[in-house]
Amino acid sequence: MPIVLNASERHRLKKMAYGHKTLHQARQRATVVLLAARGRANARIATEVPVHVDTVRTWRGRFAAGELPALADRKRSGRPARFTSVQVAEAKAPTCQLPAGTGTPLSRRPCPELADELTARGITGTVSASTVRRRLHQDTLKPWRHRSWIFIRDPDFRAKAQQVLDLYTRTFEGILLGPDEYVISRDEKTSVQARCRCHPTLAPGQARGDARQS
Known part of the structure; x- marks a missing residue:
């Protein structure tokens, strides 16, 4: 034509x-x-x-x-939405709560655990972790990066933790530490513990010695 x-x-x-x-x-x-x-x-x-x-x-x-x-491209109907807006909102709500508040013994909320929780609570049917992650990404929610207290199971936790927490405030057995007393943590960070040297100390090279003399 x-x-x-x-x-x-x-x-x-x-x-x-x-x-x-x-x-x-x-x-x-x-x-x-x-x-x-x-x-x-x-x-x-x-x-x-x-x-x-x-x-x-x-x-x-x-x-x-x-x-x-x-x-121009014609409008396509596409696959119908699998979850309603109410289900999406209910799926995002648990990510704004601490795991301990829901009785979950976790310190973070990974997507596989969230997917299982949504199915167990009857909010959605079977849902994959990638679908949950995609829904959370819409509102920039990243619960797996949120650090929170692990669910406490030890009945003596308060007594054990109190000793450590008192030292952070420079207190030991109810008495403030003096200016000449120090608190040293030997396992606060990985590979910073006090250890014996594996190799003997070597003398500095000629260039380094000349640089210090100048």
Whole structure:
């Protein structure tokens, strides 16, 4: 079918076909219509673009029927949403609570545990950890990075922790430490413990010795 363009359509199609920021698919469609307006056959247009001849026939026919708006992608229905907005909100709510508040013996809320909890509580059906992570990403929620107290099971936890917490405030057995008394933690960080040297100390090189003397 012949394609006839007016000045405005030709100008807009050229901007689409030669614009640096135009998407590749839009550039191809505009080029197909411009070549068709010059009287080129579908087979020749398919060779020059290059695309399949059926693609040329499709966009040529759509432009003839609907002009420029017909070159845009049609709306697609897609797969229907699996979870309602209420289910999504209920799925995000546990991530804003500490694990101990829900009786979960965890210090963090990883996505696999959240997915199992949603299914166990009947909020959703079977849901994968990746789906939970994608939903949380919409609101920039990252509960697996939140540090919280581990659920306490030891009945003597308060008495054991009190000794350590008192030392943080420089107190021992209810008495404040003096200015000449210190608290040293030997296992606060990995590989910072006091250890014997594995290798003997070596004398500095000639260049280092000269640098210190200068």
